Amino acid sequence: VRVRPLTCTETRRGDRRVVHSLGDGTVHVSAARHDATFGFSAVFDAGASQEAVFEGSGMRQLVELAIDGFSCTVFAFGQTGSGKTYTLMGPLGQSEAPAVLGLMQRSFACLLEHSRSHGPGLALSASYLEIYNEQVRDLLSPGPPCALPLRWSKTRGFYAENQLSVDFESLETIVELLLQGSRRRRTSAHALNKHSSRSHALLTIRIRSRAVSTNPAPGTNSPGKQGTLCFVDLAGSERVKDTGSTGELCVEANNINRSLLALGKSWGPPAAAAGPRYGPDVYFVARPPAGHCISLLAKPQGKRTHIPYRDSKLTRLLAHSLGGWGVTLMVACISPSSRCLSETLSTLHYASRARRVTTRP
Ligand code: ADP
Ligand code: MG
Numbered sequence: 001v002r003v004r005p006l007t008c009t010e011t012r013r014g015d016r017r018v019v020h021s022l023g024d025g026t027v028h029v030s031a032a033r034h035d036a037t038f039g040f041s042a043v044f045d046a047g048a049s050q051e052a053v054f055e056g057s058g059m060r061q062l063v064e065l066a067i068d069g070f071s072c073t074v075f076a077f078g079q080t081g082s083g084k085t086y087t088l089m090g091p092l093g094q095s096e097a098p099a100v101l102g103l104m105q106r107s108f109a110c111l112l113e114h115s116r117s118h119g120p121g122l123a124l125s126a127s128y129l130e131i132y133n134e135q136v137r138d139l140l141s142p143g144p145p146c147a148l149p150l151r152w153s154k155t156r157g158f159y160a161e162n163q164l165s166v167d168f169e170s171l172e173t174i175v176e177l178l179l180q181g182s183r184r185r186r187t188s189a190h191a192l193n194k195h196s197s198r199s200h201a202l203l204t205i206r207i208r209s210r211a212v213s214t215n216p217a218p219g220t221n222s223p224g225k226q227g228t229l230c231f232v233d234l235a236g237s238e239r240v241k242d243t244g245s246t247g248e249l250c251v252e253a254n255n256i257n258r259s260l261l262a263l264g265k266s267w268g269p270p271a272a273a274a275g276p277r278y279g280p281d282v283y284f285v286a287r288p289p290a291g292h293c294i295s296l297l298a299k300p301q302g303k304r305t306h307i308p309y310r311d312s313k314l315t316r317l318l319a320h321s322l323g324g325w326g327v328t329l330m331v332a333c334i335s336p337s338s339r340c341l342s343e344t345l346s347t348l349h350y351a352s353r354a355r356r357v358t359t360r361p
Helices: 008-012 050-056 059-067 084-089 103-117 171-184 247-263 293-298 313-323 338-355
Strands: 019-023 026-031 034-039 071-077 122-132 135-138 150-153 157-160 166-168 187-190 193-197 200-209 226-233 327-334
Touching: 026 338, 034 338, 050 059, 050 103, 059 071, 059 103, 059 200, 059 226, 059 327, 071 084, 084 103, 084 226, 084 327, 103 122, 103 171, 103 200, 103 226, 122 171, 122 313, 135 313, 150 313, 157 313, 166 171, 171 200, 200 313, 327 338
Parallel strands: 071 226, 071 327
Antiparallel strands: 019 026, 026 034, 122 135, 122 166, 122 200, 150 157, 187 193, 200 226
């Protein structure tokens, strides 16, 4: 869990800090009618540096597992403006100071460093997709964005057909691909965040070991190993009421909510009527339906029923990392502000459920 600092706007209007990290992996939320403590594998308070998050979250180990041939995924989730993009990429375009680079750039550096210092190196390629209004689009191919069909195969699982995959060998190339792709991403300004990401973005690095040694030294990659490292920047969870979205933005919000819901995120008071209701003064209310993936995956193996990955494009593309053979790091991003209390609690409850999911890498 990462708690971002209060923003200038929040400080200026006098928001209170209602979230405090107590050390040893616990986070405490205290406000008038709420007093709750949650435990996680790691909690990063507002003062934590980008480097501390990289080193303390297990991200480095995840990169090493991917080099070793595992399917690894990291995803950032949380309310709009809670620091997901900052955590993954840093303040994109505003500053290139090394200290603020995010998990992605640090992981790329770690990968390339490994490639240079270990034997024949790694063959690396990247693809970058976004899911916008339930359409999968390629962020790397030039020209106007067009929708790619999703396919399924026994060997690959779900994948986007005809997605561009670009080989890279240097940090500059992959960082440039990340910037180019991120500029193509759909963002719109609304009340909570001036550059709100309106799509889910998935950057996947495919890693193949080039080793063809007949007698590999202990600890080196044996030939044929192929791992993936996937970074997922989810569009913010949000209630239409808080962001002041109308018209096209409202359609976007509903599509974002739809796929997050399939993933297991829910909004509004749990006792509310089931099913989405939209309107200027109405929360986007959706009671967690019986079938959302995270809750189902969090049940003990014997009690699991069918997992409805097909409910959204997002869950299809993440099926392998959510419940299959992947290794997944989930970073829950929250704001410390009193105004974000209900979203913060919802993110923390979701994160607690997500923690119980086990995969078999
Ligand atoms: P999200 O992607 O969740 O919508 P952003 O990552 O865009 O949110 O963050 C919203 C704002 O807060 C940005 O201006 C960002 O620079 C700032 N911010 C987020 N996390 C931090 C942090 N840990 N330290 C400093 N600024 C942050
Ligand atoms: Mg974002």
